[in-house]
Amino acid sequence: MSQLTSISPADSALTGHDWAGAVRLTFRQGEEIYAQDEGADLIYQVVRGSVRTTHLQADGRRQVGDFYYEGDIIGVEVGETHRFSAEALTGCEVLALRRAGSAAYETGRVERMIWAATANELQRAQSHMLLLGRATACERVARFLMDVANRFRGEFVTLPMSRQDMADYLGLTIETISRMLGRLQADGVIEFSGSRKYRIRRPACLSEMAAA
Incomplete structure (x- = not known):
């Protein structure tokens, strides 16, 4: 209460x-x-x-x-x-x-x-x-990560929401969210520390994806 x-x-x-x-x-x-x-x-x-x-x-x-x-x-x-x-x-x-x-x-x-x-x-x-009108799931996730990062200061950004929250907000499945985050990390665009903290390693690349 x-x-x-x-x-x-x-x-x-x-x-x-x-x-x-x-x-x-x-x-x-x-x-x-x-x-x-x-x-x-x-x-x-x-x-x-x-x-x-x-x-x-x-x-x-x-x-x-x-x-x-x-x-x-x-x-x-x-x-x-x-x-x-x-x-x-x-x-x-x-x-x-x-x-x-x-x-x-x-x-x-x-x-x-x-x-x-x-x-x-x-x-x-x-x-x-x-x-929601963006063509690909990767573009939606990239835009979302950019928007959250713009609200907080510091090298690492903490995501207060769960993967399911992200999925329901972006109109995607939780499996797609996990796959897109994994792809962005594998490509060196972002880096996760645990499941909730991330930093943007290649800002120009993420920004280009978000603006596509």
Whole structure:
């Protein structure tokens, strides 16, 4: 179960005055932040860790919506309920703020923040559409690895998501994901340290694959 605390002055300094009055929630790995079809009266900002959004279809198949990291806003909806659920990929902390009724809402700050987050979500959706439209599985995986690497600093990048998460996000099978990662490593394009950490050894080559 998540732990709830009031937002601290340090949190306000980190996330900006728009989040003054929010509460901080702490989630364990695999814990649900909000559920599909739940009322969308709260918006959230990831302060620490990684989050995955998923949609369960009527036939039981799972669709991964996207992955979110520190600083990202989640839970913004056009309607009154969440179309996707959100789960903590790692232990994480988020700030939760009511869309209406807060001081930030009264001054219009929440509305402006929601508009900006909505525009960002549209850009994410367009990027995902273009990603799924790539001709080969190798191109999709290359683009995905480039995008994740661009979000983190350091020589090695840690993948917070599982191979199955990657498969559901890229519209591929887990066997194909494993085969493509193995091929990229065998060709010296990337190098894995364990199953979750990798580094890009030939950036120009991976970038060329991703842009194909």
